[in-house]
Amino acid sequence: MTVNDDSFTNWMHREEIAESMIPIIGKLHREQDVNVLLHSRSLVNKSVVSILKTHRFARQIAGEELSVTETMPFLRALTTLDLGPSQIDIGMLAATYRADGRGLSVEEFTAEAVAGATGDNKIERRASRDVVLYGFGRIGRLIARLLIEKAGSGNGLRLRAIVVRRGSGQDIVKRASLLRRDSIHGQFQGTITVDEANNKIIANGNEIQMIYSDDPREVDYTAYGIKDAILIDNTGRWRDREGLSNHLRPGIAKVVLTAPGKGDVPNIVHGVNHDTVKPDERILSCASCTTNAIVPPLKAMADEYGVLRGHVETVHSYTNDQNLLDNYHGSDRRGRSAALNMVITETGAASAVAKALPELKAPITGSSIRVPVPDVSIAILSLRLERETTREEVLDYLRNVSLASPLKRQIDFISAPDAVSSDFIGSRHASIVDAGATKVDGDNAILYLWYDNEFGYSCQVIRVVQHVSGVEYPTFPAPAV
Template identity: 55%
Template structure:
């Protein structure tokens, strides 16, 4: 490499790094002060490193004709940071790309362009009162939800984690709970500071004061004693999944609603955000966020059914092992689940295929499903074997799902990869509940096989957060608006 080229590469890299470093404080302030979440073509930038910001911009060249430079998006972010805006998701990448490469905006200044594109959230007063949140149970999903709630800490934060409820209370329990939040073998270290208040049984994390309450049943807890009012309790235990069991939470003082992080039974609404979240009514006091697998497959199935039609199908899930299985061979009431999770692939049942119909009734009776638990700690794979209503090709189907992931109302639910090297560990921490693996797609006439990856812990928890926001009455539009209609 000659010296001139080497210098050009170094200068280009330094320029990108400097712009990314200028962006970081603005991204944080927008979120903390205005609840504005910034992304670049769906890749969230909240808490992103300078390298993450650069990578997000580089990924645009995989989706569009031109690449997007940081010096092109910087003026828009700078201008956005000086505006008074209501809470929203803003895709900086899409705004910047359209501004620089769409001829219709050629004569507009950055300020004029943003005034037009963000008109619905400019100068809008946010009157939403903060919502108290309680985590009942502090296992895998409970701790990830805690991380997601704590990362939102700021003066404009509307979802405030006030307490967690666990069994126990033995000596050293508080320290161990805090340690499990601080360190995670799958998701890595907590992004922030955690200390404990042993006298008052509380965890302090990034400015949040979280009361730790020890109880063996909901009836034992008086949340109002801790200053908690009209709380939404997120039940992560799975102990109760029907109306009668979950209603126990409503008998506790200080509770107004309950959200279950497992499939609900009976008449409980199972909500897959992006699919049937508009079914959430103000009068609903008990809701379910369905299962991780249902959240992964339903958005993709809805998209395919709306465009191609689905006559029938079978869903096979290759799922990471869970706490429900035994570490080594031992008694288990379920078939095969007593065998060592760390050593075996275990064929088991799943209700996800039939559960799809609760969120998307158009597929009722059209799907069957089965599952294989495998010796990995996180990230699962759903294989959708479908008989479509019309013939198509691999390219047509993939291109459609790519556009769904970028430009539709399901852009927060469906992600898309064209990598031929991606494996499960690459997807740990993915916020979308579903990632379509386009390289693995198989299509023959009306028969299609679609592979969908999902982080069954983190991606699912992000969906739970969206249902929580809906139950709280929080609204935050995604701008620019979707252009692909389902």
């Protein structure tokens, strides 16, 4: 047998193992509300090749490839336990087991590591929490995809309705088509049908009521059987408490804004300050995509090195707020063609840092350039640190943060030398540290942070909604504090 034959045989063997993982992962998700992860990446509803690629990606952050032959025993061990709703990272189980020197079996180690999700410790499966989308643009449709994807077990969050202004012609058919196909994010994973007579979209069995209204004060959600719902306003039309309060109608318990909030509206970046949300708070904001991209790594750097001051320059993909061709626009420069120009504009992300990270007293300035790409942006974060360090130390630290810290769902890490913006379309992290571009000179550090300003941000919104709705399940093994 040749070397090539050996490689192919090995590939087929790993394919077979990945194939056998799929029904186990699916059953755990549907029957026990357990989301199986691999280094913070969900393996639910993933294909054989996707599972293998996710394992291989581990080499970017952990330094070596993780094999399905290593993780499969831990997955099997989970099936023997009486698990409650939780997120279990089999990549972290394998990594921590490898470092454990007590001589425990895989089954013994796994039972110990996830003990918080078993027996008397496990939390009860909760009834679904109704969610309403107000607006159905770029962010609204991606949030809809995520909510439908996460409906899985029937628990957690349930998308019940979408509120829009009625368009001309076949409005609901056209909106369903935009949900079904996306030029950037690809095809919807599942099936979508339309019930025009009842103004409903049925996506993977989820019946979603389309409500037509020009005024949030006119909608009675209880008429559609919606109760105690969380409404996600992705229009950005109202940003202060007074305007957003118009959504607090019968059937709506809380309002979450997908734009920076003004005045006393709390700006929440999941992973950083989501635990400050008061139980009785009915209105909150998820800040901006750029704020979500820079605040987690900024917190990480401040915690370890201290930050005296900083500047963030964002090179941002164009958005629907800009013109396709030169035309009138109320803001400076944004009237010029987005597809043909780099456009200097302002960003509120730097000033928003104070709301999300009030303990950071360092002044942070910011500016932005819109560029002719439709998605994925990069934030260049230049920091003056309180102590001198080295590039190697910073990269080792951030790599570890992405693997084993409470910020591992927000911060990703990549060392690929040829990475470009399109490689990060669909990333579920708030930002991705580009190791190759990182620069450190004494007490000066420059971080290059990629982020999918559409999908990654939508994932952060979902995490906030899960938290305030009480369906954010604990992760095991628990990240290091």
